[in-house]
Amino acid sequence: MNTTTKLIAIAAVSTLFACAPQPEAHLYDAEAAAEALPDFAEDTPAYLQSEIGDRVHFAVDQSTLSGEARSTLVAQARWMTTYPRFSAVIEGHADERGTREYNLALGARRASAVRDFLVSHGVADSRLETVTYGKERPVALCASESCYADNRRSVTVVNAGGAGPDVIGADTGGLETASFDVSG
Amino acid sequence: MIRLLAACLMTLSMAWPAAAQSAGPLRIEITEGIIEPLPVAVPTFLSETPGAARIARSIERLLIADLVGTQLFREVPKDAHIQSIDTFDAPVRFPDWKAVNAQALVVGSVSLSGRDQVVVRFRLYDVFSEREFGASLQFAAPADNWRRIAHKVADTVYSRITGETGYFDSRVVFVSETGPKNRRRKRLAIMDYDGANTQFLTGDNNDIVLAPRFSPDGSWLLYTSYRTGSPRAHILNIDDARPRLLDASIGNMTFSPRFAPDGRTVVFSVEQGGNTDIWRMNVDGSNKQRLTLHPAIDTAPSFSPDGSRIVFESDRSGTQQIYIMSASGNLPRRISFGPGRYGTPVWSPNGDYIAFTKQNRGRFHIGVMRIDGSEERLLTASFLDEGPTWSPNGRVLMFARGTAGVNGGFSIYSVDISGRNLKRVPTPAGASDPAWSPLRN
Numbered sequence: 001m002n003t004t005t006k007l008i009a010i011a012a013v014s015t016l017f018a019c020a021p022q023p024e025a026h027l028y029d030a031e032a033a034a035e036a037l038p039d040f041a042e043d044t045p046a047y048l049q050s051e052i053g054d055r056v057h058f059a060v061d062q063s064t065l066s067g068e069a070r071s072t073l074v075a076q077a078r079w080m081t082t083y084p085r086f087s088a089v090i091e092g093h094a095d096e097r098g099t100r101e102y103n104l105a106l107g108a109r110r111a112s113a114v115r116d117f118l119v120s121h122g123v124a125d126s127r128l129e130t131v132t133y134g135k136e137r138p139v140a141l142c143a144s145e146s147c148y149a150d151n152r153r154s155v156t157v158v159n160a161g162g163a164g165p166d167v168i169g170a171d172t173g174g175l176e177t178a179s180f181d182v183s184g
Numbered sequence: 185m186i187r188l189l190a191a192c193l194m195t196l197s198m199a200w201p202a203a204a205q206s207a208g209p210l211r212i213e214i215t216e217g218i219i220e221p222l223p224v225a226v227p228t229f230l231s232e233t234p235g236a237a238r239i240a241r242s243i244e245r246l247l248i249a250d251l252v253g254t255q256l257f258r259e260v261p262k263d264a265h266i267q268s269i270d271t272f273d274a275p276v277r278f279p280d281w282k283a284v285n286a287q288a289l290v291v292g293s294v295s296l297s298g299r300d301q302v303v304v305r306f307r308l309y310d311v312f313s314e315r316e317f318g319a320s321l322q323f324a325a326p327a328d329n330w331r332r333i334a335h336k337v338a339d340t341v342y343s344r345i346t347g348e349t350g351y352f353d354s355r356v357v358f359v360s361e362t363g364p365k366n367r368r369r370k371r372l373a374i375m376d377y378d379g380a381n382t383q384f385l386t387g388d389n390n391d392i393v394l395a396p397r398f399s400p401d402g403s404w405l406l407y408t409s410y411r412t413g414s415p416r417a418h419i420l421n422i423d424d425a426r427p428r429l430l431d432a433s434i435g436n437m438t439f440s441p442r443f444a445p446d447g448r449t450v451v452f453s454v455e456q457g458g459n460t461d462i463w464r465m466n467v468d469g470s471n472k473q474r475l476t477l478h479p480a481i482d483t484a485p486s487f488s489p490d491g492s493r494i495v496f497e498s499d500r501s502g503t504q505q506i507y508i509m510s511a512s513g514n515l516p517r518r519i520s521f522g523p524g525r526y527g528t529p530v531w532s533p534n535g536d537y538i539a540f541t542k543q544n545r546g547r548f549h550i551g552v553m554r555i556d557g558s559e560e561r562l563l564t565a566s567f568l569d570e571g572p573t574w575s576p577n578g579r580v581l582m583f584a585r586g587t588a589g590v591n592g593g594f595s596i597y598s599v600d601i602s603g604r605n606l607k608r609v610p611t612p613a614g615a616s617d618p619a620w621s622p623l624r625n
Binding site for chain 1: 590
């Protein structure tokens with residue numbers, strides 16, 4: 001694993017756990033440092049899920065990607081282009097505070113926003129599928145904004161060898177490198 | 185599936201509207217808003233053959249439950265009755281019924297014939313006019329279907345007195361829900377309008393099924409299923425309950441399908457590249473036509489009863505609002521302008537109202553408005569009310585009400601379009617996405 005990727009992993013983990021200490025603190029905190037270390041080989045879907053973060057969140061009735069979401073997706077794109085044998089289904093979800101049909105359409109919008117971002121960061125379109133679950137599959141069940149916020153999400157579900165390798169030329173190294181910038 | 189042979193032995197089709205017009209006091213004008221329910225006396229239904237007493241009592245009770253359940257009628261208690269009706273043809277002593285304040289009197293008799301056929305005869309009397317109100321009627325059906333006979337008697341009484349068609353002999357298809365919120369299991373199920381006779385139409389598997397809608401003849405359902413891994417519009421015949429993909433040649437996902445009044449055309453939402461638009465096509469997949477072409481979400485289409493227009497929801501203004509366009513997609517015009525968001529519009533069977541779900545200030549409402557958007561009226565308010573469906577006569581709405589939190593779940597409720605008579609429809613498990621059938625034949 002190269003240094004840049006490690007930094008991404010740490011950044012992604014710290015964004016996942018909002019209460020986690022700042023990345024600097026990991027150097028001095030053995031427990032936090034252990035938490036930040038990947039438990040999975042980098043070339044497994046579990047790595048993307050646990051170390052990069054498989055999901056991004058959205059504001060109420062929105063499908064625009066926040067800065068935090070873009071950071072996660074940059075790392076996802078990096079991982080996808082590094083391991084071209086994987087394909088992914090991007091699930092779009094909505095919270096329960098909407099009507100069923102609209103939330104299906106909203107989930108589709110969110111999944112599509114993520115797919116478009118990954119494609120623009122070098123992942124071949126053919127490796128990505130989208131599906132909306134609307135409000136059918138919440139992860140957080142309480143009736144407060146914190147739970148609703150967890151449920152307004154997209155989840156990148158990686159499956160091994162689904163769609164074959166990238167189309168040559170679609171994943172250009174140049175595009176990958178140019179867009180690989182977590183500071184943005 | 186069981187089928188009812190409802191034999192209407194004495195033709196009444198032309199007889200009762202005339203009777204209703206000359207009815208005098210025995211008349212409920214629903215449009216004026218009912219304050220005082222009309223008192224109806226229903227003496228114990230007569231048993232005319234050995235063994236018919238039990239089913240006679242059941243039919244009589246269900247008839248009363250149907251009528252009283254509308255809150256347009258109340259029953260005159262049997263212990264107040266003065267005249268004892270001993271035979272179907274016994275002369276009615278009207279003063280005895282006036283004395284107990286009955287305005288309508290229903291006399292019924294039940295007999296069992298060969299092969300478990302049950303035959304019900306009944307007469308409706310206008311007590312104050314001292315005459316029979318419409319011709320006597322007879323319904324026959326297999327004994328298993330006694331509930332349908334009772335509903336048919338109730339529909340006849342209701343329609344004679346209100347001048348409108350009834351809604352008791354009808355069914356509701358819905359999504360039965362079990363299991364925790366994050367792993368909810370959903371199955372299509374069908375029940376009588378009053379919650380009786382629930383049957384499942386799809387299996388207990390990991391499929392997610394959503395928003396079933398009846399064909400105009402009540403024998404087919406359109407709905408959305410995840411059987412193929414993503415949401416796709418499906419069609420199912422109620423008799424064989426075999427799900428079939430409606431059409432998979434367009435879009436990544438298709439949902440919110442609904443029949444046109446002709447029963448051959450369907451409208452539905454098609455998702456392509458993150459954008460959802462409305463399409464129409466024939467049920468067999470031919471003649472596809474895109475009706476909206478807009479980067480906004482356009483979904484939840486519903487035809488006007490004459491098939492000339494479509495009401496739908498769109499967030500093209502920035503929030504969910506209701507629009508009406510022609511059946512070919514022309515001239516979309518926004519009709520909802522109140523505060524909040526409006527979705528799931530459904531055109532009433534009489535063509536006069538649009539029912540909708542409204543979200544405002546964190547609450548959900550079921551409401552109705554005229555088709556020009558005027559006279560908006562909110563009928564309910566709760567944490568989550570959504571997805572209205574019209575009774576066949578356009579007087580009642582059913583919808584799904586969800587409760588909050590970890591143990592939250594859905595139930596089906598009904599409410600009159602006057603806003604009165606809100607009640608939960610009994611279902612064996614959680615239930616959502618109700619769709620009311622047309623009146624059965």
